[in-house]
Amino acid sequence: TWTMETFVEEAIREIRAKVGSQRVLLALSGGVDSSTLAFLLHRAIGDQLTCMFIDQGFMRKYEPERLLEIFDHQFHIPVEYIDARDRFLEKMVGVTDPEEKRRRIGHEFIRVFEEGSANLGPFDYLAQGTLYPDVIESADTNVDPQTGERVAVKIKSHHNVGGLPKDLQFKLVEPLRKLFKDEVRNVGRSVGLPDEIVRRHPFPGPGLAIRIIGEVTKERLNILRDADFVVRDEINKSGLYHDFWQVFAVLLPVRSVGVMGDQRTYAYPVVLRLVSSEDGMTADWSRAPYDLLESISNRIVNEVEGVNRVVYDITSKPPGTIEWE
Numbered sequence: 001t002w003t004m005e006t007f008v009e010e011a012i013r014e015i016r017a018k019v020g021s022q023r024v025l026l027a028l029s030g031g032v033d034s035s036t037l038a039f040l041l042h043r044a045i046g047d048q049l050t051c052m053f054i055d056q057g058f059m060r061k062y063e064p065e066r067l068l069e070i071f072d073h074q075f076h077i078p079v080e081y082i083d084a085r086d087r088f089l090e091k092m093v094g095v096t097d098p099e100e101k102r103r104r105i106g107h108e109f110i111r112v113f114e115e116g117s118a119n120l121g122p123f124d125y126l127a128q129g130t131l132y133p134d135v136i137e138s139a140d141t142n143v144d145p146q147t148g149e150r151v152a153v154k155i156k157s158h159h160n161v162g163g164l165p166k167d168l169q170f171k172l173v174e175p176l177r178k179l180f181k182d183e184v185r186n187v188g189r190s191v192g193l194p195d196e197i198v199r200r201h202p203f204p205g206p207g208l209a210i211r212i213i214g215e216v217t218k219e220r221l222n223i224l225r226d227a228d229f230v231v232r233d234e235i236n237k238s239g240l241y242h243d244f245w246q247v248f249a250v251l252l253p254v255r256s257v258g259v260m261g262d263q264r265t266y267a268y269p270v271v272l273r274l275v276s277s278e279d280g281m282t283a284d285w286s287r288a289p290y291d292l293l294e295s296i297s298n299r300i301v302n303e304v305e306g307v308n309r310v311v312y313d314i315t316s317k318p319p320g321t322i323e324w325e
């Protein structure tokens with residue numbers, strides 16, 4: 001629309017005026033905010049922008065590949081891929097407490113981020129996908145008394161980082177800071193971001209790690225990733241994707257008895273979590289068609305080794321939360 005095009009032109013002018021010929025670092029997560037930010041900045045400053053994507057190994061099946069395909073190949077926005085999968089997995093050994101998981105993932109993210117920015121840098125600016133609601137409650141930024149600029153002391157919460165060390169202070173570029181989420185989607189559309197990112201369901205920063213109850217191991221990650229893929233594949237095929245707020249699988253660290261052919265099985269159950277919501281603050285379990293539930297269940301049990309049972313979570317929020325951790 002006219003207003004969005006005007007916004008984009010104005011934002012590009014502002015970014016260029018602010019950044020000049022300096023370099024900008026952006027931590028790309030694949031979500032709508034950081035992706036829109038990347039498209040916008042790339043239009044404004046081209047190769048002065050460096051997009052860094054940290055793969056912690058907790059993303060959904062084929063998502064890292066898809067992200068690189070879209071950015072690198074389709075839109076020629078280069079992405080620095082950092083494979084940190086082994087490092088994050090090591091940090092998960094023996095950890096079962098949900099908050100401890102988040103804490104460790106956050107800390108490791110900072111370390112990888114610092115190393116990455118040192119190796120690829122130096123950078124003058126950090127691009128953040130701060131939205132208007134974040135600005136209102138902006139406990140996460142400080143103002144540099146000398147320049148009056150907002151400086152980062154904390155990466156956006158969608159990167160799930162507790163805080164950057166004080167000596168790693170970037171100047172900030174935050175072109176989305178006056179926008180609400182819906183407006184970000186419109187900006188994303190008008191800078192050419194594909195619909196599959198613009199209209200993507202929310203996905204938590206710690207990813208699959210908080211959808212494996214108990215210890216996160218490589219084996220469990222592989223099982224959950226495959227089960228989760230079946231859920232999304234069936235939802236996509238059903239044409240109902242946009243009827244849901246989120247759809248996913250959760251892996252429970254218990255086993256139950258089943259039968260496969262004439263063999264007894266003793267394997268993990270998977271929880272199906274399909275919810276509808278307006279904003280994630282409250283949510284209702286979805287009255288999904290039985291046929292859809294059946295095909296998801298059949299496929300998971302048949303295709304995912306290590307799972308022999310699928311259960312449906314019929315808890316709304318409150319009192320449940322959307323995620324299990």
Ligand code: XMP
Binds near residue numbers: 160317
């Ligand atoms: P809950 O589970 O609290 O989730 O009902 C509400 C919404 O927030 C998402 N969520 C997270 N997003 N980091 C994120 O970036 C997190 O640690 C996190 N935990 C929950 C959740 O997927 C839902 O959309």
